[in-house]
Amino acid sequence: MKLSIYSLKKVLFQGSAQLLNCKTQLGEITVLDNHEPLIIVLTKGTARIKDDTGNEHFLEIKSGFLEVRQENEVRCIVEQ
């Protein structure tokens, strides 16, 4: 899936990823390929991203939003 994570200071992640795992108001969520469209509020926690090469990235998140769009595209805007 195409994943982009933006903060006010910079673009934290942009590219294709296999998996995104983060904390939301309703508990932990893992987004995989072809997830259904979704808008959800993120809470404080660490986001884990597995990119296409299998490398893992960890990002600290204070709050934000996760939006799964059509055509396998995921976008997050976060506060750090």
Place this chain on the structure above:
Amino acid sequence: MESPQNIKKRLKSVNNIGQITKAMELVSATKMRKSQEIALASRPYAFAGLELLANLSVLEKTSKLKMPKLFEVRKKINKVLFIVVSSDKGLAGAFNSSVFKKFEAHLKIEKEEWKKEQHIYLAVGEKAYQYLNKKGFKVVKKFIHAGDFTTPEQVLPLSDFIIKGYLNYDFDRVIAVSTHFRSALKQEPHIRRVLPIDFEHVKDTIKEIIPEKGKFAELIKEHRIDFVPDEKKVAEYLIEPNPQEVIEKLAEHLFFMQVYHLILEANASEHSARRMAMKTASDNAKDLGETLNLQYNKSRQSRITTEIAEISAGAEAQQ
């Protein structure tokens, strides 16, 4: 004619001042570029946020979603909060005074219906605080020492204070007076309403992130800000925990972003205003130095001439 010693002293101090202003000019130029870059770095965030809001506001029409309080235009307005954004430091030419002038002009043209409203003021930057205090306005809070570039962490207390006060009915409208960075050579004082939030106003703020001219101006063509959400597609979204909560949180984030940009823009304007002021100052110092140098040479020459005349007169007398 002034003595060469005196002129030399003045010449030296003029040169020293010229060096200082030249250095300040270069430093400000770098800072200006950096603050523009910081503003640009937050564009993707701003776009994504605005698009999300556009999508959600479609739901307002289709379902029972209520627009959050931050968007609601209140019918009766008792108190108005003015945010005056200036710099902490001086030596920036007309940067601060033009903001204050605009602010005063705005207060003067007040319409009849506004006269009943009570005004409270919030100062961002040391100079704004001093100015408002001198004028005897009631300053509820000041936010100073933001430094050369503000960070989101520094803006957070400010936006929190405003949101809390607004929801608490401490004030019913928030108006910001700040500087709009049009290009490196041109900055304009600007007055805009920041609360209640208006979708168009937020859009304008985001458009203004890119200056009209200069290094980053060509970026404008890349992005077009026209959000036409597809109602059918939006309906497919699964929104958790519920649309109401999401849009309320999003409104806060967008407001925060707007305040952040307001201050960033003021930062960039401050640096470029200072750069221009310092450039004029060093040019003046250079001109002054040249004139003084000429004067010094003339006065030295005339002194030598008198001395020689005296010596030859003395020699003649002895013969």
